[in-house]
Amino acid sequence: MKPLDHAVATATKPESRVELKLPLTNETPAGQTDRSTTAPVDDSPYPVVGQVYDFMLPRAAREPDTSHGVILYLENLTVSFDGFRAIDDLSLYIDRGELRCIIGPNGAGKTTLMDIVTGKTRPDSGSAFFGRTVDLLRLSEPEIAQAGIGRKFQKPTVFEQHTVFENLELAMAGERRAWRLLTAKLNGEQHDRIDEVLDIIRLGENRARPAGALSHGQKQWLEIGMLLMQNPLLLLVDEPVAGMTGEEMEHTAELLKHLAGERSVVVVEHDMDFVRSIAEKVTVLHQGAVLAEGSMDEVQNDPRVVEVYLGE
Numbered sequence: 001m002k003p004l005d006h007a008v009a010t011a012t013k014p015e016s017r018v019e020l021k022l023p024l025t026n027e028t029p030a031g032q033t034d035r036s037t038t039a040p041v042d043d044s045p046y047p048v049v050g051q052v053y054d055f056m057l058p059r060a061a062r063e064p065d066t067s068h069g070v071i072l073y074l075e076n077l078t079v080s081f082d083g084f085r086a087i088d089d090l091s092l093y094i095d096r097g098e099l100r101c102i103i104g105p106n107g108a109g110k111t112t113l114m115d116i117v118t119g120k121t122r123p124d125s126g127s128a129f130f131g132r133t134v135d136l137l138r139l140s141e142p143e144i145a146q147a148g149i150g151r152k153f154q155k156p157t158v159f160e161q162h163t164v165f166e167n168l169e170l171a172m173a174g175e176r177r178a179w180r181l182l183t184a185k186l187n188g189e190q191h192d193r194i195d196e197v198l199d200i201i202r203l204g205e206n207r208a209r210p211a212g213a214l215s216h217g218q219k220q221w222l223e224i225g226m227l228l229m230q231n232p233l234l235l236l237v238d239e240p241v242a243g244m245t246g247e248e249m250e251h252t253a254e255l256l257k258h259l260a261g262e263r264s265v266v267v268v269e270h271d272m273d274f275v276r277s278i279a280e281k282v283t284v285l286h287q288g289a290v291l292a293e294g295s296m297d298e299v300q301n302d303p304r305v306v307e308v309y310l311g312e
């Protein structure tokens, strides 16, 4: 049996197969059976001729499979630090293109949750999938970033002595080729991409200024811009507006709303006015688990949530 025939004959899971585009021919060489009339018996509703397991096909990119509309599946996660359960049987799902806010009192496990998704902390049990097929618990931190998950930490980490433009240039290159890139010429496409991101983060007029001269808020946006250079499909943002002025907060709200849709954005934030200004769906964490989930009004009127916040 030729490998393809074998794959056809043994393929049983319809969802794991894709159609293989082969040139069609009506001719059956002499002495051979016409396979179109003797397709292997299969109880799936899909035709089996010309199909193979998708893992046999070359993969151009490691795009997560979000065909069910979900980009992040976290199930029954548990993490203990010295016997203390920071994350306790937590399950959470984020949809493709969603803007999700996560709130909860200090120590609820919000940052630890992001640490698990980005590979910084490994859970004791449970599962974490990016799309349906990328098992995050099997990937290293850089592999997770490469798969399309970007994370913004609370403290901005821009290269202060480099210009805004150069910071974005460095972020595009990734760390390895960074130094060489600064001395090389950008192609037109790369230039356009940086211009596009400068527009999104509204730092076009500051492109030639050293990042160290920016305001706190502008540095935060620059760092978001640096993440965008890697085209993440999921962006995790931890306390983005801490220390910002009212005007900077408004701009950040617009920015995050703009970024959702094309990609999914998860925002952890304590400032309730800010959360209200961007929230579609809010998840309340408490003692390492989901306490409530819904619209801002729904969770704010949930007696369990009120009790947790009053108890602070």
Ligand SMILES: Nc1ncnc2c1ncn2[C@@H]1O[C@H](COP(=O)(O)OP(=O)(O)OP(=O)(O)O)[C@@H](O)[C@H]1O
Binding pocket: 081, 082, 086, 104, 105, 106, 107, 108, 109, 110, 111, 112, 113
């Ligand atoms: N590396 C660690 N070692 C020991 N304990 C930790 C570690 N990381 C987190 N914790 C504990 O786990 C709990 C959850 O912490 P986490 O930082 O996730 O909370 P949080 O919801 O982000 O809180 P905050 O709103 O204050 O940022 C806390 O009690 C914290 O002290």
Ligand SMILES: [Mg+2]
Binding pocket: 110, 111, 112
């Ligand atoms: Mg935190």
